[in-house]
Amino acid sequence: MRYIGVDVGKKKCQACIMDEDGGVLDEFRFTNTGDGIRILLERVGDGERKAVVESTGNMWLRIYEALEDRGVEMKLANPHKTKAIASARVKTDKLSARILAHLLRADLIAECYVVSKEVRQVRALLRQRASLVKMRTMVKNRVHSHLDRYDYSSPWKDAFGVGGMEWLRGLELEPVDRCILDSHLRHIECLNGEIGFLDSKIAGYAVENMDALLLMTLTGIDYQSAMLLACEIGDITRFPSPKNFVSWLGLCPGLYQSGDTLVLGRMKKDSNGRAQWVLVQAAKTAARTDPRMRELYQRVKARKDSGKAAVRVANKMAVIIWHMLTKREPYEQVKEGLYRSKLKKMKRIAS
DSSP, X not given: OEEEEEEOOSSEEEEEEEOTTSOEEEEEEEESSHHHHHHHHHHXXXXXXXXXXXXXXXXXXXHHHHHHHTTXXXXXXOXXXXXXXXXXXXOOHHHHHHHHHHHHHTTOOOXXXXXXXXXXXXXXXXXXXXXXXXXXXXXXXXXXXXXXXXXOOOXXXXXXXXXXXXXXXXXXOOHHHHHHHHHHXXXXXXXXXXXXXXXXXXXXXXXXXXXXXXXXXXXXXXXXHHHHHHHHHOOGGXXXXXXXXXXXXXXXXXXXXXXXXXXXEEEOSSSOHHHHHHHHHHHXXXXXXXXXXXXXXXXXXXXXXXXXXXXXXXXXXXXXXXXXXXXXXXXXXXXXXXHHHHHHHHHHHHO
């Protein structure tokens, strides 16, 4: 068995290949390019091999996939939990690669969960959509700022719907401001088209995703949020209990205990922010439309505030999701009419 540790950089990477006794068989640097990765594949050889790469942005992905395709058993190291590297007084690429190989040989790697290649591709679509939506929101905020200068207020509930856009195009402004506003409106229309294109692709994947179809039975979750949750969660069996799942989402307070002292702090920071955000937004919708969630929301809000109440509902929904995906059962209080409406909309957008 050969153990391969790879310290990943944006341009240069360091590899260390060890035998079962910890002897260094080979050490070398290579570029994080197609040519460099081909050199890595040539030098790792054949036979039984295990490799670990350090999670550094998205720079690890090409190396991980190339070694995986070559038949190497892969692991992705969490740099924040790999204390042997994080606390080392001397930190060099060569030392990091050696330590990774040693930890791999001793089966002490703090792993990051890696979903399948197919799920990674769908997740890339979802993240691209989220990026475009964020960009669109920024442009819309600039439009609102522009209107504030003229003390204009849109008579339409949706200032950027069909009627709202016509109203914006008909406003009387100074020539330069008119030019800037028209530029913003064209930008919004362009982003709407790109987001719509991605929506059709995501809906097409959601139609065939059993986890997403199951999650859509829960109030407040449509096909987009269901697909994002399904892709971020991956295999639900990696969470042995609902508490583990809630902790991964960061929907529970941080805990510090020393002796008899027990302190509960703010929500955990080392969590999946995308899944957490989606579930909190779904909780706000569920608090208005689901009697079970509305009762919980009102009870917590009376003692604390609306933000903490939404998080508490999201916590409850996370526990329900764990049971739904583990037992492969729909939400027990599913609204059949609403669920059929969600499916109809999803299929229409996917076509």
